[in-house]
Amino acid sequence: MQPVLDEEEDTSRADVSGEIRLPATLEGAGPLPASAEFVIVGGGVIGLSIAYYLAKRGVNDVVVIERGYLAEGASGRNGGGVRQQWSTELNIRLMQESVELCRRFAVDIGVNVWFRQGGYLFLARSAQEVTRLEKNVALQNRCGVATRMLEPRQALTIVPELDLTGIVGAAYNPTDGILFPWPFLWGYARQAAAHGARIFTQTPVSGLDPLNTGGYLVHTPRGAVRARRVINATGAWSPKLAQMIGVEVPTFPIRHEICSSEPLKPFLRPMVSELASGLYCSQSMRGEIVGGITIPGHDSTYGMGSTLEFLATYARRLVRLMPILGDIKVLRQWAGPYDQSPDGNPILGAAPGHPDFFLACGFVGHGFMMAPIVGKLYGEWLTGGQPHEIFTRYTLDRFSGATAAHHEKEDFNIG
């Protein structure tokens, strides 16, 4: 099942025995360099995307420090959805660009990420939900996203297996899609490394000491790195890293569970999601039905255990919506943490009063889909480009001071 990497066909790099020998992308042992222009903490998709774009733009000493193994956090645990159906213009426009980057990913990065644009179909069971979808669709249309409202019977032409009982409306955008998250990380990691970045796994950050000259001394069990700038890309763990320098990040982890079925012949084109329960499911390119549901009222936790409550709740709502799926078998379930921000939007830019400490967190379960564009914009900005709007609007100080009441909320976080 391993996606084909272009290097495997690059016989110019083969030795006399025909074996292709390349330097390891990941360094799980050995000392860290004494200094770096950027230390990115967190080897998830956000950190690796930023590392790739910085390295590609000529920063030749980028260091990524990952506490555990690559894809250990939410980047390796999500459903791989990539959508443009959002409720604010900024997020819609960001995701239009991210979808374009996903479309080009295999060519640009050289890894097959099994990106498939089968659309997203959102289903409403109440008039209020229809109104909410209609408002979002109008905004999406103004941004050039071809989402359209459907009558329930029209939804059947897209997913004939739906039981329409209780469904009163739907929104469908055919250019939303899904991808396979893991190779996305390998691709960014490999290309970042090819451009000179170094990626250290199994390396927890144990302390951050501000330096008089600016920057930080980043402490780890494998030695300390003198970093000119630090980027916090630790997802749900972002508040903990920020606390090391006294910065309060108001996000908190929410465990979300997800499961995967046995592989089936391809039949389900779009991601299907039901607003009332946060139920979602899609069919991956491996043929598995991958999906989850939001069970309300759970406490904030870093725990990643699996529960029967989740699987039973998912089964109950999914089989109600698509009765034919009652016979499919679940192979495995797992969990991962959303990094929940107060207003549903990410937190980006330098921390107030800490010009060398940058945040890339608070993505509320959609960090994966936003990583391509956020990494690109970060790379452009931190190599001398003008700051994109996200770095002036999605700042940490929006939660305090005079502007706190005016910022826009994103209310379309699903799953």
Add this chain to the structure above:
Amino acid sequence: MAGKIVLCRCEDVTLADLEHSVSRGYRDIEEVKRYTGFGTGPCQGKECLAAVATQLASLTQQPAAAIPPFTSRPPLSPTPLRLLVRDPGAHRFPDDPPDPAASEQEP
């Protein structure tokens, strides 16, 4: 030769695939699972985990005891969704219909 030695039958992962994974730095058993796909098929590692761990130990020059199994995931064996829909542990949403009587539910 290593390309002919199958370690994971569900996902067709060979010793050569494992060697490639290790050579790129993907050496943690959890990374190897994700990079090669071993243990993600119907058996969920029940057949292949020991074989992969043994070879991984050899390739990374560690004692086999130093390599823990990857996190096992429920359910214990592939389980039809139908068997779960009336579980009393399921969360009930406000718009959930009442449970059908058992006689209507079972095929």
